[in-house]
Amino acid sequence: MRVSLRLLRYFVATAESGSTTAAARLLNVSQPSISVAIRELETLFEEALFARDAGAKMTLTRFGVRKLAEARHVLGAATAFEIDKSGDATAGEVQIGIFRPLAPVYLPVLLRIARERYPRLSVRFVEGDLAQLEDWLHGGQIELALTYDVGLPNEIEREVLAELRPYGLVPAGSRLARRKGGISLHELAREPLILIDLPHSREFLMAPFWQYGLQPEVRYRATSLELARSMVANGLGVALLITQAPASSQSVSVTEKPILEETVRQPLVIARASATRTRASELLGGCMREAVEEAMAARASSLPRKRANRRAT
Structure with missing residues (x-):
């Protein structure tokens, strides 16, 4: 039995969405197809990829976390091979994470800038708390994260974008x-x-x-x-x-x-696992820097108008 890209896509979609039902909806396939694919992979590896608790979200086992990182690398290489034969990084895919409270402030600006600058670059994101982002970086589920530098271990690279009071x-x-x-x-x-x-x-x-x-x-x-x-x-x-x-x-x-x-003061940083640095993620890192600058400038320019409006009323 050989592992197909289809099986890997079904596995990754289930890990990202937390259930076979959500993965099926995301990929526009039937839910049984996803369940069968997961069972095929677990039979092949002779080890569980997910811990299944009744009524709970599907959670990756330690083995599943390792296999998810490997699956992402395989699918990323396949995407680059299929979409752009010249090896153009702007046609790749980047998996990012963002600290949940930061998402409304910076994520929409980041996605707009990335789409305008690199229309063929696919950006997939997950929101999480600080502990989740650290785990996802270690597990290879994301390539970089926009987060705060709170408790990040030394092996996680960070680039400071701003220091917030x-x-x-x-x-x-x-x-x-x-x-x-x-x-x-x-x-x-x-x-x-x-x-x-x-x-x-x-x-x-x-x-x-x-x-x-x-x-x-x-x-x-x-x-x-x-x-x-x-x-x-x-x-x-x-x-x-x-x-x-x-x-x-x-x-x-x-x-x-x-x-x-x-x-x-709280450093706002781009955090990376050193093993996941790619050209596509470097391009998106540049978009992150610009998004933070633009969002902070927009907010600063809105404050005087807000105070003036309050005095007027």
Whole structure:
């Protein structure tokens, strides 16, 4: 029995989507076809590729993680061979990951730039938390990631694109919002706190308070930036954040205030597993740099207009 590209595509699609049903929908084939393909591969290898828990998402075994990385390399080589005989990297495929809170800010800009510049370059992305991105880089499921440098091991290469300072997010019209200039962590710590509750993120966002011996009351925990901002907008508390909102979603219901104390800065980085550096991923890395610059510039230019609109109303 030989392994076909079809079997590998079915396997990769199942690993990426988390179920044979989703993989079948993605590839426009029947769900039994996907299930049979997975069984054929497991029979060939005499080892399980997925851990199957009743009613749960299909999760790769340790063996499956290794085979997924190998399958990606084979399919990538096949795509380059089939699509572009000249070896043009702009006709390849790149698998990337992005830290979930960063996705609304930078991912749409990145995909637009990549499509305009390299229309034949296929970009496939997954969103995850910081721990997931590290695992996916190690496992070869993604070639590079746009993320924060929090707890990344030394073997992961990183390129710093920006260093972001924490800021306070407070309800518009509140006492803290009316304060001219920045606010102190001591003032922020007196208010009910809405904490982004994701692995590594929660500790990093509490660190500035701990740095100054402060222990704010965490009233609510949110797992998305959008939810945290909406809760602040409804007067449920304040937040200390790193990730900026997209310029297109700036709200007059919240006010962003710089923090007066000198505290930690968060590096925004392109993270790579050294073994997965390809010409196509290098091209997309250039698009990432430009996307971050463009998104940050758009947001900076929107802030004066936002303040002017608030004064006008």
